[in-house]
Amino acid sequence: MKKRSAIFMINMLLSMFMIASCDSSGGNTTTKTLRDLADNKNIKVGAAVNDYYLSYETAYSNTVAAEFNTLVPENVMKWDTLEPAQNVFNYSKADTIVQFAANNNMYIRGHTLLWHAQLPGWVKSAASTNRNNLQSILENHIQNVLTKYKGKIYAWDVVNEVVKDDGSGLRCTTDATPSIWAKNSTDDSLIIAAFNKAHAVDPDAKLFINDYSNEQYGNAKANKLYQLVAAWVSAGVPIHGVGFQLHLLEESPPDMQKVRQNIERYQLLGLEVHFTEVDVRIKTPVTQTKLDHQAEIYAALMQMVLDHYSVNTFITWGVTDKYSWIPNYFAGYDSSLMFDSQYQPKPAYDSVINLLQ
Numbered sequence: 001m002k003k004r005s006a007i008f009m010i011n012m013l014l015s016m017f018m019i020a021s022c023d024s025s026g027g028n029t030t031t032k033t034l035r036d037l038a039d040n041k042n043i044k045v046g047a048a049v050n051d052y053y054l055s056y057e058t059a060y061s062n063t064v065a066a067e068f069n070t071l072v073p074e075n076v077m078k079w080d081t082l083e084p085a086q087n088v089f090n091y092s093k094a095d096t097i098v099q100f101a102a103n104n105n106m107y108i109r110g111h112t113l114l115w116h117a118q119l120p121g122w123v124k125s126a127a128s129t130n131r132n133n134l135q136s137i138l139e140n141h142i143q144n145v146l147t148k149y150k151g152k153i154y155a156w157d158v159v160n161e162v163v164k165d166d167g168s169g170l171r172c173t174t175d176a177t178p179s180i181w182a183k184n185s186t187d188d189s190l191i192i193a194a195f196n197k198a199h200a201v202d203p204d205a206k207l208f209i210n211d212y213s214n215e216q217y218g219n220a221k222a223n224k225l226y227q228l229v230a231a232w233v234s235a236g237v238p239i240h241g242v243g244f245q246l247h248l249l250e251e252s253p254p255d256m257q258k259v260r261q262n263i264e265r266y267q268l269l270g271l272e273v274h275f276t277e278v279d280v281r282i283k284t285p286v287t288q289t290k291l292d293h294q295a296e297i298y299a300a301l302m303q304m305v306l307d308h309y310s311v312n313t314f315i316t317w318g319v320t321d322k323y324s325w326i327p328n329y330f331a332g333y334d335s336s337l338m339f340d341s342q343y344q345p346k347p348a349y350d351s352v353i354n355l356l357q
């Protein structure tokens with residue numbers, strides 16, 4: 001009897017200790033998630049998500065809800081999904097993500113309105129047959145989409161990837177990767193129209209121009225984007241920030257000092273910078289050394305968020321290596337995110353957590 005009551009007492013004490021070490025949300029105080037730590041610091045930490053996995057894979061939806069406070073639809077707010085035929089709007093997939101965010105008290109970034117890719121055929125043929133029509137097609141798209149999601153999206157990538165890779169100007173109809181949105185490399189009229197329309201419909205949303213290889217001060221493309229943005233700001237175009245996609249390579253990360261310099265010149269223009277599509281791809285085979293180096297790169301980026309008031313958003317392009325776009329688009333590369341394909345946190349996750357603690 002005596003022995004049994006002693007065991008009972010020990011069990012009671014143990015469970016009291018466990019209750020004491022849990023916070024009100026039911027989480028264990030000793031294992032705060034990325035989301036908990038980011039919330040404490042008013043940082044938006046997010047992931048690009050897929051509506052299908054959110055609905056049908058519990059490990060996916062649980063990881064998203066526990067670890068992130070911000071979502072961006074990876075594909076389903078692009079033109080081909082939202083307006084597949086002229087004036088036929090299909091919001092059902094985007095709504096799945098918006099509803100998930102509402103249920104879990106999360107922010108949403110919208111992606112994207114004016115882009116050369118993932119455009120339906122009808123927009124491309126309208127561009128080639130009747131270019132004069134293009135501005136009203138663009139404005140109608142923005143009118144509908146921003147009205148639908150007004151008040152639910154804190155920032156929009158209004159414009160995506162419009163600067164040529166060599167920095168010589170805007171991607172245009174004659175470019176190697178052509179864009180229907182500019183007649184020539186200096187024609188920014190539709191870009192400006194997009195910002196004006198978006199601002200007229202949702203004046204509270206922060207409006208962004210987003211791109212890749214635009215993060216490093218001194219790089220030709222980064223400098224070109226800066227010049228364009230500076231000119232738009234001084235002309236009064238409603239633009240509030242620049243998205244650095246940051247699809248990086250573990251073997252050749254950018255010069256972080258120059259990334260800071262770039263953030264600072266945008267800060268001087270009164271603009272925010274968001275890290276919108278972070279991933280750090282590793283050339284296979286993936287080794288511990290490479291994973292540790294990847295972790296340093298993730299931490300260096302998060303350190304910039306901590307150091308600059310104008311950078312408040314850190315979004316990874318995906319949740320888990322299981323579903324990342326990287327292996328499909330960059331042969332011989334993998335393992336670019338903070339969670340591996342079994343949803344286990346990688347050194348990159350630990351390095352970001354350590355920094356935020």
Ligand code: XIL
Pocket residue numbers: 074075160245277325
């Ligand atoms: C990618 C998606 O991840 C893929 O699933 C899709 O097939 C193609 O687009 N820059 C962007 C994103 O702005 O929209 C791209 O997303 C990745 C590069």
